[in-house]
Amino acid sequence: MSVNAQSTSGTPGSVASRKHTAADVAFMQGMIGHHAQALEMVALVPARSSRVEMESLAERIAVSQKDEIGIMQRWLTAHGEAGDTKQAMSHDMHAAHTAMPGMLSPAQMDSLRNVEGTTFDRLFLQYMIQHHEGALVMVAELLRSPGAAQEPMVFQIMSDVDADQRAEIRRMKALLAQLP
């Protein structure tokens, strides 16, 4: 194939970043709330599980999702879309987000809080797999949205979420299979 590519020297007028879309903003805002619930779930692990692998899984999810929440908040602020992301992280707002794919219902959260030991481990893994698969659905939805994920940071976050959560789902399925 032979294509004459555009050949433009950089000009001061071209410094604006590529435009983001409403779907990008919705993805970033939604993912903050989605991650926030994952943090709430992993906070239950230390008191309820006695498995080292569960603790290390929980720590890993906590670190990566806290990092990403910070990046997404910063991106929203830099793009004038900060809105109510603080509220998105508050517990009261979770109800508004249960519509997002994979989110645990209040009843599911309660049932997770009320078990321990291997019963907790099994339920936690099942729920976190459900939760992560929801995040993959959110990524797929974003990718189906015209013009989305083209702003470089949104692309990064989307790629990161997709890769991390796919890998974690595999690991969690393996852990689940090992439970007595």
Next chain:
Amino acid sequence: MTRHCHDVRLRGTRALLVIASTLAAVAVTPSAGMAQDPRIGLRTGFQDAGEAIRNLELVSHTPKQNGWFNPQQLGDFGFANSDLAFQKNLVFQGGWHGWQAWDISNPKAPTLRKAFVCQGGQGDLSVHGRLLFMSVEDLAGRVDCGTQGVADTVSAERFRGVRIFDISDIDNPKQVAAVQTCRGSHTHTLVTDPKDRSTVYVYVQGTGPVRSSNELAGCNRAVDDANTSYFRIEVIKVPLAAPQNAEIVNMPRIFADAQGNVAGLWKGGAHGDGTQNTGRTDQCHDITAYPEIGLAAGACSGNGILLDIKDPANPRRIDEVIDPNFAYWHSATFNNAGTTVLFTDEWGGGTAPRCRSTDKPTWGANALFTLGADHKLKQVGYYKLPAAQTDAENCVAHNGSLIPVPGRDIMAQAWYQGGMSIFDFSDPSRPVEIAYFDRGPIAEQLTLAGYWSTYWYNGYIIGSEIGRGLDIFALKPSEFLSANEIEAAKLVKYDEVNPQLQTKIVWPAAFPVARAYVDQLARKDALSDSRIAAINKSLDAAEKASGSTRKGALTLLASQLATDATKSSDAPRVRALIDVVRALSK
């Protein structure tokens, strides 16, 4: 930078974390009795940050041009500079916004020869003859290089893969081919075939999301499918006489196990208590080829691998290693002899601060492996930037290249906002820093910047600064590196350098090369002071002489050195010196 490092990956993203600015001021307590490292506590600033330099001279700093940075947002990913490639007097600098070619004929004042806007990700470059290769990964990449992105989710306008430009008229680059791949091209590696100079190969390292098969036939997102687009690289064959015919000729399953399971290597996860979480091996982040020894080293997320590339179209894995301290295998560098391989770990993906005093010296570091004649890699040491950086500086091991000092393995390496560290890894179990340069953070809050890569090129070290521009350094003699060793390194000249395509360094028969060996023998006390003085005297006299007088003096010196070799604690180095003296005598 990487994308798929699991918990900490990259690129960019995590870097822009909001870090409490109070933490940015954390100082590292120097050990008792040692002066504080001057790299600690440097002033923050965009173009006026504090600087610390040792055994180097900053020859020039060229800030980014207007249009190639966002003054409202210094860390804007869309304008980050990335990797470098070199040809004659030009430095090609890749980036998210496109590529720039700098004329460094006068290293004190580089001039912008060409700026070419073409977006699509980090934009790694290679150059070969009249062809310039560019990696495109992002969803916004367009076949026509347009900056408007691609509106449709499935589109013939989208381009993810490797672009090939004809730059024979650099004022008017022509895209002669654009080879599409399923995961795009995060990085790529030019691979030459010693047996066929009419063809080059491009190994494509795709780490992005797999696209729809509706957009590119055959792409398969299912991880567990035998035809998955994960767990492979692509090999593009480029006929140099007809680059428009470049095409994928192989998608080798280089992670497969003996049973043919394509996902045969590291599955992802931790290696036990207190170990790092390491990404799953379903991709290579970067591969460094060394065709003259028939090998390539792949840094492949969860593994370091060794490839036999004697048939460049069919790379074959011959060894693989894991390291419980590695989060994300990022890049590789061979020493010149091909007996040591240095792998980097991009823990945190390049956007996170991973050089703090609280970070382990074996995490986010280089791991050094010996490479035996049996083609087995064996881990023997680590090297990490020895000066602690702040929470406001993204810092981890990144790209570098060899400095061609004969008789020693020396590398100049980028550490993002940790600056550049130059170290000797001749003994891979005990690497030693010999020079450095560092700037303070670009901003109070962690903001993407620092060196993407620092590479030796024809006597200078060129640094690609992600947020600030282009820097050029020269080495200064010190207790660690003599003027003769620097002179010898400067004798090695190339018309073209692509750092991920290593070529065998060969030194000319020249007096600085001989003197470099003598200086090394003196530094190591491998010969007596009186012999060192006598050898230097002989070399000086021979250099001033000519014709048969010079020949006679050098022949005599060579025979004396043969006796020295029998007494020296470093006989191989004396023999290397003898070889140079003999060659000089011819």
